[in-house]
Amino acid sequence: MPRSVIDRVMITVMITLLFLVVGCNGAVTVHASENDQDDSYSYHYKVRIKDYADVLTKSQEAQLTETMQETARYCNVFCETSDFIFGSSADYAESAYKRELDTRNGVMFLIDMCNRQIYIYSYGEPYRIITKTNAYTITDNVYEYASEEKYFECANEAFRQINTLLAGEEISRPMKHISNILLAIIFSILL
DSSP, X not given: OOHHHHHHHHHHHHHHHHHHHHHHHTOOOOXXXXXXXXXXXXXXXXXXXXXXXXXXXXXXXXXXXXXXXXXXXXXXXXXXXXXXXXXXXXXXXHHHHHXXXXXXXXXXXXXXXXXXXXXXXXXXXXXXXXXXXXXXXXXXXXXXXXXTTOHHHHHHHHHHHHHHHHTTOOXXXXXXXHXXXXXHHHHHHHO
């Protein structure tokens, strides 16, 4: 082998080892004291449930509140069921959110019994994560519960997926994968 190739390989190996050594020594260890850990949910964010359609029992509201408390680590959280909506679910969700939480950061889940729709509205910082695309994905993932009249399961699973996204993790996106497969099949047929 020519000398220049051996030199390049040696330099590459040394640089890689240097990055590994510096990376290992530059690692920062973080320790939390018991005083820093707060699982009491004493955050300044609000959790609100308005069950105007009366589709949740008191025990279901209590269980849903526990799930929503996880979201309250990141932002205000609001769940409403209504059977008296004129217009679109999106317009109603926005006005209900602003009526309850004004212009504070937060996420709202709406079960619209009048139009038979579920809708997620986010405002402020959470909108960076709970975008319209992510909101539609979540509602696609939980709509079967609503169609089977399992409204607690629908709302609870929606907030669990919202929590997953806010924690920086991924959620299942079956409709996206199905549409990608169909597009691949169509393009392969066209080619």
